[in-house]
Amino acid sequence: MLIRIRKASDPLPSEIATKDAILNRRAFMQAAAASSGVALLPMFANDARAAMKIDNVMKTKWGADEKPTTLKGISSYNNFYEFGTGKEDPAANAHTLKPDPWSIEIAGQAGRIGKFGIEDIIRDNQLEERIYRMRCVEAWSMVIPWVGVPLASVLKKFDPTSQAKYVEFETLVDPKQMPGQRSRALDWPYVEGLRMDEAMHPLTILAVGIHGEILPNQCGAPIRLVVPWKYGFKSIKSIVKINFVEKEPVNTWQAQAANEYGFYSNVNPERDHPRWSQKRERRLTGEGGLSALFAPTVETKMFNGYADEVASLYSGMDLKKYF
Ligand SMILES: Nc1nc2c(c(=O)[nH]1)N[C@H]1C(S)=C(S)[C@@H](COP(=O)(O)O)O[C@H]1N2
Ligand SMILES: [Mo]
Numbered sequence: 001m002l003i004r005i006r007k008a009s010d011p012l013p014s015e016i017a018t019k020d021a022i023l024n025r026r027a028f029m030q031a032a033a034a035s036s037g038v039a040l041l042p043m044f045a046n047d048a049r050a051a052m053k054i055d056n057v058m059k060t061k062w063g064a065d066e067k068p069t070t071l072k073g074i075s076s077y078n079n080f081y082e083f084g085t086g087k088e089d090p091a092a093n094a095h096t097l098k099p100d101p102w103s104i105e106i107a108g109q110a111g112r113i114g115k116f117g118i119e120d121i122i123r124d125n126q127l128e129e130r131i132y133r134m135r136c137v138e139a140w141s142m143v144i145p146w147v148g149v150p151l152a153s154v155l156k157k158f159d160p161t162s163q164a165k166y167v168e169f170e171t172l173v174d175p176k177q178m179p180g181q182r183s184r185a186l187d188w189p190y191v192e193g194l195r196m197d198e199a200m201h202p203l204t205i206l207a208v209g210i211h212g213e214i215l216p217n218q219c220g221a222p223i224r225l226v227v228p229w230k231y232g233f234k235s236i237k238s239i240v241k242i243n244f245v246e247k248e249p250v251n252t253w254q255a256q257a258a259n260e261y262g263f264y265s266n267v268n269p270e271r272d273h274p275r276w277s278q279k280r281e282r283r284l285t286g287e288g289g290l291s292a293l294f295a296p297t298v299e300t301k302m303f304n305g306y307a308d309e310v311a312s313l314y315s316g317m318d319l320k321k322y323f
Contacts, residue, residue: 052214053212053213054127054208054209054212054213056126056127057127057128057209057212058126058127058128059128059129060128060129060130062130062131063130063131063143064131066131066133067143068144068145069142069143069144069284069285069286070285070286071210071211071213072286073284073285073286073287074144074211074219075091075210075218076091077284078090078091078218078219079136079232080219080220080237081180081185082171082178082180082188082190082237082238083097083178083179083180084179085185089180090217090218093179093180094217094218094221095217096176096177096178096179097172097178097217097221097238098177099217099222099238100222101118102117102118102222102223103115103116103118104116104121104239104240104241104242105241106158106242107241107242107243107244108164108168108244108245109160109163109164109244109246110158110161110164110244111159111161112157112158112159118222121223122154122206122208124153125154126149127147127148127208128147128149128150129145129147130145130146130148130205130226131143131144131146132144132226132228133228133304134226134228134235134304135231135232135267135300135304136231136232136233137231137232137233137253137261137265137273137278139276139277139278139281139282140282140283140284140295141281141282141283141298141300141304142283142284142286144210144226145211145212146205146210146226147207147208147209147212147213148205148207148208149205149206149208151199151200151206151225152199152200152201155167155199155242155244158242158244161244163244163246164245165195165196165245165247165248166199166244166245166246166248166249167193167194167196167199167242167243167245168191168192168193168241168244168245169192169193169194169225169236169241169243170189170190170191170236170240170241171188171189171191171236171238171239171240172189172238172240173188173189186252186256187252187255189240190237191236191250191251191255192225192233192234192235192249192252193245193248193249193263194227195313197313198227198313201309201310202309203229203306203309203310204225204226204227205225205226206223206224206225206226206239207220207223207224207225207226208222208223220235220236220239221237221238222238223238224237224238224239225237225239228304228306229267229303229304229306229307229310230264230265230266230304231265231266233251233265234251248263249263251263251265253265259274260273260274260275263322264314264322264323266303266310266314266323267300267301267302267303267304268302268303268319268320268323269299269301270319270320271320278300279299279300280297280300281297281298281300282296283295283298
């Protein structure tokens with residue numbers, strides 16, 4: 001089931017220690033923020049910055065020729081409705097999220113179910129850097145150097161049964177940590193789903209970092225999904241539950257407006273959103289003050305440019321119907 005795109009090296013004891021250290025450093029960060037009475041601002045504090053660094057990340061071929069959006073750009077223009085609906089809201093509000101300790105409930109059609117600490121979930125994996133183009137349904141895009149692990153290798157540890165046709169993911173619900181949940185902007189928890197073969201595809205990862213550093217809270221700390229050939233909303237943040245299910249899950253945006261957002265949500269320039277075109281996208285580089293407004297547009301590619309890798313998953317499907 002697991003398709004390897006390279007020979008995976010066995011983790012060295014030092015790498016295992018590194019993953020536990022991610023969480024310890026996160027605790028350090030929070031302590032530092034609490035004692036200084038300021039919000040977590042890793043971008044502006046040098047000590048904190050060093051503490052955010054993730055060691056032993058293996059570079060991969062993915063996106064080697066791309067110019068990544070800056071960390072500041074990636075972490076100051078976000079969609080994370082749990083912290084407000086404005087693009088600047090998550091950066092301003094996400095300091096109330098406590099990503100450490102963190103556990104994920106594994107449920108449904110699998111041999112091993114229960115609650116697992118995040119450190120157990122990624123323990124056996126080599127952390128990889130993959131520079132992926134990410135495209136929001138709102139027609140903007142970024143190039144993000146993720147640090148993460150293949151989702152397939154994580155899911156396999158829980159022995160999904162033959163009944164497991166889809167994987168459903170849920171975000172934390174806690175209005176104390178996520179003040180946006182005091183409003184009914186969306187139905188909480190935020191839910192997303194993938195077909196099993198999409199979840200097992202080698203491009204699909206769980207991310208724990210960006211630009212070699214621990215994920216900023218507003219980017220979905222401590223662990224979020226990344227599915228680069230689909231619109232951004234499929235890449236659910238701050239995951240607390242992974243559920244192996246038989247039926248196609250109803251994802252949050254589909255529940256919100258089924259005529260606008262489907263289950264598949266593959267990036268498709270040929271299928272416009274009912275209210276706007278999907279033919280082009282604004283590429284946000286994170287450089288220059290008002291880049292979000294004045295960013296040049298580029299052509300949107302089918303499957304966000306990953307057609308060679310993923311088109312075969314959908315052979316025979318009418319992607320205008322299954323949008
Ligand atoms: N839990 C949760 N996950 C979420 C969202 C959200 O509002 N809540 N927004 C989605 C959308 S619409 C996009 S475009 C991406 C944005 O990820 P980024 O802020 O890291 O760029 O997160 C996705 N994951
Ligand atoms: Mo999005």
